[in-house]
Amino acid sequence: MADYFRDLIAIGPELILCGTLLVVLLVDLWRAGRDRASVWWIALIVTFVSCLAMVQIGSLYHQAEAKVDGMALLPEFLALASVYTLVTVCESYYRGRDDWLLGTIVLIGTALAGYRLWDLGVDVFSGLDQETAYWGALIEGDGLAIFLRALGLFTLFFCALFAIFYKPFLKGINRNGVMEWLLCLIGATLGGMFLVQTTNLLFLFLALEMMSLCSYLQAGMLKGDRRSAEAGLKYVLYGSMASAFMLFGFSLLYAFTGELNFPAIREILIGLSADGAIGDAEGLLLWVAILGSLTGFAYKISAVPFHFWTPDVYEGSPTPTTAFLAAGSKAFSFGILIRFVVLLGDVGYGARILELLAWVAALTMTYGNLAALRQSNLKRLFAYSSIAHAGYMLMGIVALFVITKDTTSGQLTAGSLNVDGAKAVLFYLLAYAIMNLGAFGVLIFLANRTGSEEIADIHGMGWKAPMVGGTMIVFLLSLTGVPPTAGFFGKYYLFVAAIQSGYGWLVVVAGLNTVISLVYYFRIAKALFLRGEEEAFVEIQGGKVFSLALLFLALLTIYFGIFAGGATELLQEVGTSLQSR
Amino acid sequence: MDTLTLMFLLIATITIAGSLITLWSKYVVHSVFGLMLALLGVAGFYVLLGADFLAVTQIVVYVGGVLVLYLFGIMLTPPDRAERNVKLIVFCSLPAVAGAMYLIGSARAMEGKWLPGKELPPPPGKHLIHQVGHSFLDKDQYLLAFELASVLLLVVLVGAVYIARRRWEASE
Numbered sequence: 001m002a003d004y005f006r007d008l009i010a011i012g013p014e015l016i017l018c019g020t021l022l023v024v025l026l027v028d029l030w031r032a033g034r035d036r037a038s039v040w041w042i043a044l045i046v047t048f049v050s051c052l053a054m055v056q057i058g059s060l061y062h063q064a065e066a067k068v069d070g071m072a073l074l075p076e077f078l079a080l081a082s083v084y085t086l087v088t089v090c091e092s093y094y095r096g097r098d099d100w101l102l103g104t105i106v107l108i109g110t111a112l113a114g115y116r117l118w119d120l121g122v123d124v125f126s127g128l129d130q131e132t133a134y135w136g137a138l139i140e141g142d143g144l145a146i147f148l149r150a151l152g153l154f155t156l157f158f159c160a161l162f163a164i165f166y167k168p169f170l171k172g173i174n175r176n177g178v179m180e181w182l183l184c185l186i187g188a189t190l191g192g193m194f195l196v197q198t199t200n201l202l203f204l205f206l207a208l209e210m211m212s213l214c215s216y217l218q219a220g221m222l223k224g225d226r227r228s229a230e231a232g233l234k235y236v237l238y239g240s241m242a243s244a245f246m247l248f249g250f251s252l253l254y255a256f257t258g259e260l261n262f263p264a265i266r267e268i269l270i271g272l273s274a275d276g277a278i279g280d281a282e283g284l285l286l287w288v289a290i291l292g293s294l295t296g297f298a299y300k301i302s303a304v305p306f307h308f309w310t311p312d313v314y315e316g317s318p319t320p321t322t323a324f325l326a327a328g329s330k331a332f333s334f335g336i337l338i339r340f341v342v343l344l345g346d347v348g349y350g351a352r353i354l355e356l357l358a359w360v361a362a363l364t365m366t367y368g369n370l371a372a373l374r375q376s377n378l379k380r381l382f383a384y385s386s387i388a389h390a391g392y393m394l395m396g397i398v399a400l401f402v403i404t405k406d407t408t409s410g411q412l413t414a415g416s417l418n419v420d421g422a423k424a425v426l427f428y429l430l431a432y433a434i435m436n437l438g439a440f441g442v443l444i445f446l447a448n449r450t451g452s453e454e455i456a457d458i459h460g461m462g463w464k465a466p467m468v469g470g471t472m473i474v475f476l477l478s479l480t481g482v483p484p485t486a487g488f489f490g491k492y493y494l495f496v497a498a499i500q501s502g503y504g505w506l507v508v509v510a511g512l513n514t515v516i517s518l519v520y521y522f523r524i525a526k527a528l529f530l531r532g533e534e535e536a537f538v539e540i541q542g543g544k545v546f547s548l549a550l551l552f553l554a555l556l557t558i559y560f561g562i563f564a565g566g567a568t569e570l571l572q573e574v575g576t577s578l579q580s581r
Numbered sequence: 582m583d584t585l586t587l588m589f590l591l592i593a594t595i596t597i598a599g600s601l602i603t604l605w606s607k608y609v610v611h612s613v614f615g616l617m618l619a620l621l622g623v624a625g626f627y628v629l630l631g632a633d634f635l636a637v638t639q640i641v642v643y644v645g646g647v648l649v650l651y652l653f654g655i656m657l658t659p660p661d662r663a664e665r666n667v668k669l670i671v672f673c674s675l676p677a678v679a680g681a682m683y684l685i686g687s688a689r690a691m692e693g694k695w696l697p698g699k700e701l702p703p704p705p706g707k708h709l710i711h712q713v714g715h716s717f718l719d720k721d722q723y724l725l726a727f728e729l730a731s732v733l734l735l736v737v738l739v740g741a742v743y744i745a746r747r748r749w750e751a752s753e
Contacts, residue, residue: 007720018732136721180743187736194729203726210733217740232744 010120010134010141013113013149014193017156020109021186024102024179103164106182110157117153121146125573137261139197143574147426148196148335151433155328156189158437158549162320165546167448169318173223181221185324188214192332196339199262201250204336208246208296212239215329219317231316238309242299249292256285262343269347287349293340294353300333301390304364311371314383319447322379323440326386327433334393334429338400338422342578345401346414355412358398362509365391369516378443378453381520382436385479388517389432392510396425396494399501418501419575424493426571431486431560435478438553442472445546455527462528468547469528471554476521478557481514486560493568589629596622604670613651620644634709 008015124132124146132141139145160182168174169181191210198204216239220232254260257268269286272278278286299306314322344350368388375381399421401414443453445468450457462469478487491514495507560567599618606612620643627636716722 007725011725021732021736135725136719136723138723138725177743180740183736184740187733187740190729190732202723203729206726206729206733210729210736213733213737214740217737217744220744221740 007134010132011139011194013117013120013153014190016109016113016116017186017190017193020106020113021183021190023109024105024182024186102179102182103160106160106186107157109186110153110160114150114153114157117146117150121150125570133199137263138200138203139194140199141197143570143577144335144338144422144426145197147571147574148331148429149193151331151430152189152193152196152328155324155331155433155437156185158441158553159185159320159324159328161546161549162323162437162441162444163318165448165543166318166320166444167451168222168225174221174318177221177223181218181318181321184214184218184221185321188218188324189328192328195332196335198336199339199343201254201260201262201265205243205247205250208300208336209243211329211332212243212300215321215325218321218324219313221321222316222318225316227312227316228318229316231313234309235313238306239299242296242306245292246294246296249289249295252285252289252292256282256289262339266343266347269344273347283349287352290344290349290353291356294337294357297333297337297340298360301330301337301393302364302387303360303390303394304367304387305360307364307367307387310387311375311380311383314386315377315379315453319379319440319444319453322382323437326382326436326440330386330390331429331433334397334425337397338425338578341397341400342417342422346417351401351403351412351414354398354401354403354414357394358503358506361391361394361398362506363391364388364394365510365513367391369513369520372520373516375520376455378455378458378524381455381524382439382443385517385520386436388513389428389479391513392491392494393425393428393432395498395503395506395510396421396428398506399424399494399497399503402501417579418497419572419579420493420497420500422575422578423568423571424490424497426574427493427564427568428490430567431478431490431557434553434556434560435475435485435487438471438475438550438557439479441546441550441553442468442475445543445550455524458524458527460528462525465547468550471547471550472528473525474554474557476525478561480518480521484558484561486557486564488561489564489568585629588625592622592625592629595619595625604674609655610652613648613655616651617644617648620648632709634713 120141124141124143133139134141163169163178163181163185169178188211191207191212191214194207195204195211198207216232216236219235220229222228253265257265259265259268269278272282295306299309302310314325317325341350341354345354365388368384368386368391372381372384372388375384399418401421402416402418404413404415445465446458446461447453449461449465462472474485478485481487481491483489491510495510498504498507498510596619599615599620599622602615603612603619604615606615620639624636624639624644627633627639717727718724
């Protein structure tokens with residue numbers, strides 16, 4: 001029984017998100033019913049009292065070394081209960097004017113999940129919890145998982161916050177879809193959070209599909225908007241194709257090794273290559289297997305041969321969804337990609353795959369940047385920019401191993417793990433999530449005013465909302481990679497890692513691309529501040545909290561652009577822990 | 582030729598015939614029944630391989646669920662008067678041919694090379710379904726996956742209902 005609770009604690013944040021999801025659903029169901037004020041009051045009192053009791057007991061037991069005690073689960077229950085209490089309070093007091101109610105519940109649930117994750121993270125990073133495999137080794141709660149789960153919760157928080165202020169969710173026919181949209185957002189985040197922890201092919205597929213299906217739904221959720229329907233359909237059709245390829249790759253891997261767990265697969269493959277049992281035929285099979293598996297991840301991060309969905313889906317989806325796809329979905333997929341490459345990069349035909357990935361990286365960033373130059377729609381522009389950034393980050397994945405070529409036989413072999421590659425990708429993911437969330441937040445802010453997402457329609461907006469305009473400048477600078485912003489250090493670490501692993505040419509390509517990207521990011525800045533003079537800007541309702549959130553993101557961008565040290569030390573540790581595999 | 586080979590050939594013929602009917606028949610409903618033949622054939626393969634649980638699942642999910650869904654879909658959509666485009670069908674068959682060639686080629690190349698690392702697992706005993714059930718509910722096997730699947734189904738169901746629902750009236 002004891003280790004049951006240990007495993008439950010390990011997925012505490014996810015449990016809280018599940019609870020939040022149910023609460024959102026229940027609140028919506030109840031709200032649709034008749035007035036039941038007395039029931040609400042009783043429920044309120046009961047939960048409040050039990051909450052107080054649990055706070056008391058929980059803090060007592062958490063101080064005692066209670067890792068294997070059932071009581072150590074209390075934070076999770078506590079979190080659920082407080083979410084429930086809050087819902088009850090809000091529902092009782094604010095029936096009828098509750099545009100922000102469901103969103104707020106998600107914010108609170110996310111914060112609580114983050115609090116649980118913090119505890120878990122402290123344990124992992126202080127080395128308390130050495131054994132990190134849970135649930136029959138389906139998931140691995142190591143540093144990489146903790147970091148990316150935290151990043152996922154961060155993204156979830158801001159996407160839910162944006163949704164509260166997103167105009168189509170406030171007015172018109174889509175008002176009724178907010179509950180469903182939030183459920184799908186939480187579901188996608190949950191899937192992603194499990195995705196970055198998993199070390200099992202079967203569970204990986206389940207988690208990835210959970211993230212994907214919920215994203216497909218979110219993309220198509222704007223009723224009465226043809227572009228949204230098109231986005232949903234395109235996303236699901238291309239996505240299921242990519243999943244099919246990935247599943248085919250997994251099945252080949254399983255057929256070859258008879259194992260589903262990454263470490264076991266790795267062990268068998270290493271044993272086989274040591275025995276010389278991997279000849280040409282087996283190598284080919286492995287090559288197809290790994291390539292097929294990578295297709296699924298490449299689709300999610302929109303690397304170049306699998307990027308066709310990106311512009312349409314980014315443009316058609318509700319903007320908070322677009323922000324999630326760009327910041328959350330991409331971070332999760334890169335997380336599992338790191339795990340996958342770290343485990344299989346230096347066995348079998350891994351070296352060949354890595355060499356291929358280097359070309360994919362170069363193509364991806366170049367294509368993304370060149371295509372972004374010609375866009376007039378802001379969301380499409382950011383879609384292409386996100387393709388380009390996927391290319392930069394792939395550079396870090398490629399840099400995970402040093403490839404050496406045997407001059408006589410032309411055989412490629414992957415050397416030791418270069419943890420700086422992982423560190424660079426993770427830091428870039430952090431920076432990218434912050435600046436991209438910020439940029440999409442500004443898009444929502446502006447679109448609420450103008451009702452359009454064309455560059456031509458934001459002319460002069462910077463002067464009318466100076467603070468938001470100013471934050472946009474920060475995000476744009478960071479996306480370009482100009483110091484002192486987080487984007488600069490992100491690119492710097494990526495370049496360093498790539499040079500360490502001997503990919504000088506890739507760094508040159510990336511450098512040139514950065515210059516190209518300056519052009520289209522500057523176009524946005526120009527439109528904001530150097531064009532058009534219209535009537536005075538009228539702030540939208542609730543704009544204060546929204547602009548403060550954007551300001552916070554901008555400050556965070558600058559913070560990580562100056563004090564990157566703390567984060568990189570942590571990530572260095574994450575990278576080092578990957579070495580044990 | 583022993584009985585097993587004969588069975589295999591019979592089932593293979595049924596499966597391939599079913600697939601061809603699905604592709605080439607003039608009426609959509611005939612295609613659906615062709616598909617049913619093909620799916621039943623695949624279930625037959627599973628039985629031959631000793632995977633009875635998989636066979637039952639195949640029949641319940643695909644024949645019982647997916648096909649009925651197709652039939653409903655066909656019955657509820659207005660009929661398409663246009664003839665089925667033969668050129669398009671041939672064009673669509675090309676990847677299938679390429680795939681089959683690839684499969685045959687790789688099967689020949691891989692002959693006997695599956696699972697080079699270990700012996701094939703022993704054929705499952707009598708109580709395969711018991712084993713499946715236990716592994717679903719055993720904490721050290723697939724309990725977490727099982728639970729996650731249930732959350733997934735909940736969320737996707739709610740989302741799908743919203744997407745499929747007619748537009749809400751503005752007045753609620």
